Amino acid sequence: MNKHSELAVYNFAYLDEQTKRMIRRAILKAIAIPGYQVPFASREMPMPYGWGTGGVQVTASILGPDDTLKVIDQGADDTTNAVSIRAFFQKVAHVAVTTQTAQATIIQTRHRIPEETLTDNQVLVYQVPIPEPLRFLEPRETETRKMHALEEYGLMHVKLYEDIARNGHIATTYAYPVKVEGRYVMDPSPTPKFDNPKMHRSQALQLFGAGREKRIYAIPPYTDVVSLDFEDHPFEVQQFEEPCALCAASGVYLDEVVLDDRGGRMFVCSDTDYCEKRRDNGHRGRLNGETAGAVK
């Protein structure tokens, strides 16, 4: 009986204080060398590797009792894994949670950056599956670390050039490589390239955690983040042909939702909080007028 009750005791935010200190050191180093991947002794977490363990460890290490946490996956607060991670921190840290971007002090995200501009009292924590931007060009860690050390990024430019030669444009649509503060080429995690410009000189601190690959990296506030491109083929983001069908927002990232098996589809905001806020403010999209009841 005693044993069972002992098992249930976990430290604030799950990780023990020694581990948090180790991770905070890695974070500080990462902030000091923007875009550099700092190795850290990643722990096993109670959720699977590849499901946000890096982001969870970073969040657990910076989280305080007064923080307000928001967790999104694909831009939405209510996707299953975001629900699960948010519930985890409610359980092990009893922190306040929110779905509203502006109210959060820490936002953990997978695959998106919120549409609303972040401020200098916010931290954005990214879940990263493969932190190494050169990994699919060179599978060996020993090689890629050398390439970063020597600032040897020719291979990446050749890859982008070959894209253009073959397809007419760069065929990378997400996890689009960026150069941080003119030095390290960095993987922004698999966010759509649409979100890359939001990283540039962001007021918010951006932290990246890759648990399985045991790496942490960071973009301090107001840091230059430039998407790689060529003079004659400048970087450009995705454009959507129609606005959000619910809130009529344009210039935001949209998800395509298949409505039936006859090719019917609608586009809605990927950032659910942004979309809800607009609707609360009276914005109405194509499918959110009097036809609302018809479309389930």
Place this chain on the structure above:
Amino acid sequence: MYVAVKGGEAAINNAHQLLADRRRADRSVPAMHLEQIIGQLGLGVDRIMAEGSLYDCDLAALAFKQARGDMIEAIFLLRAYRTTLPRFGYSNPIDTGKMLIERRISATYKDLPGGQLLGPTFDYTHRLLDPELMQDLPVDPPKTREAETGQAPRVSEILAQEGLIENDGDLPDDHQTGDLTRQPTEFPMSRDVRLQALSRGDEGFLLALGYSTQRGFARSHPFAGEIRIGEVDVEIDVPELGFAINLGRIRVTECQMVNQFSGSATSPPQFTRGYGLVFGQSERKAMAMALVDRSLRARELGEDITAPAQDEEFVISHSDNVQATGFVEHLKLPHYVDFQAELELVRRMRAEHDRNRPDGNAGETPNDKLEAAE
């Protein structure tokens, strides 16, 4: 109005409730006790402890039950608990030479000091299903005799007397044993850290790699010098006391492979070692580990690196089944943001492709093309 994925929370709770129901299954059948699992499914418990890197039969059995018999899930449960435990210190190296031996065999000597002891092995059973086990018939107690008091020196020590086998690794005096679970992985690894990774590595993965070396992908001419299974004392130095105190005993399986080696520019012809050590009783894993350990020493011994089993970064980066299963299974998570980005690109590229075709079919509407893109 369209509701994207609302209700995630309720769905998750319901799924967990259904899972608990499936785990318990037919309520008229008694639930398994942990003692039954520890006692009757002991080798499963051993594997969970070995790959979970935590020696605790009760917790391993609990994990096994909770995971509905899914080994990797159970290993994961144990690891996630282990990682929260504070680290008080490091034990002294266990001395397998002083093992309380239950099984000990050598394939290189017909007889040797300490003798050959078969112990509880499947080796010479005929693999015929035994219908009697469907009932709970009485089982005869095993035959026992007084343990021999003499030493059972390790086979590697016998070979070392003649200088036929390499030394058991040389490390500088100030070398601090690494800790895979407390330090970032960096390549190339020192052998101590590599052995830690192999010891908790996936049995199936190491088995396949070890097998590949036998079939010629980096063949290393191995002999099972010795396999021993039994209990060893775990001791820890307490600075205040000035001597080591005994923490208890653990059961381990040790395998010493003896590998032919014709010498290279850096080493004389002599037998070389491959080493395997695993919690509990698991000969398959210990042997596979020893084969892979030996093949991963290619760089150290100046051998050509030609096969996957010799490639440290390949082997160690992919040997951990908790990492592997997490990343493979994360493909279940939604990826529709990225997929949307790819959809947009494929549509654009297809439209460009159609425009550039010399026999461009003007009759086709853009919408047809969209459909074809999916």
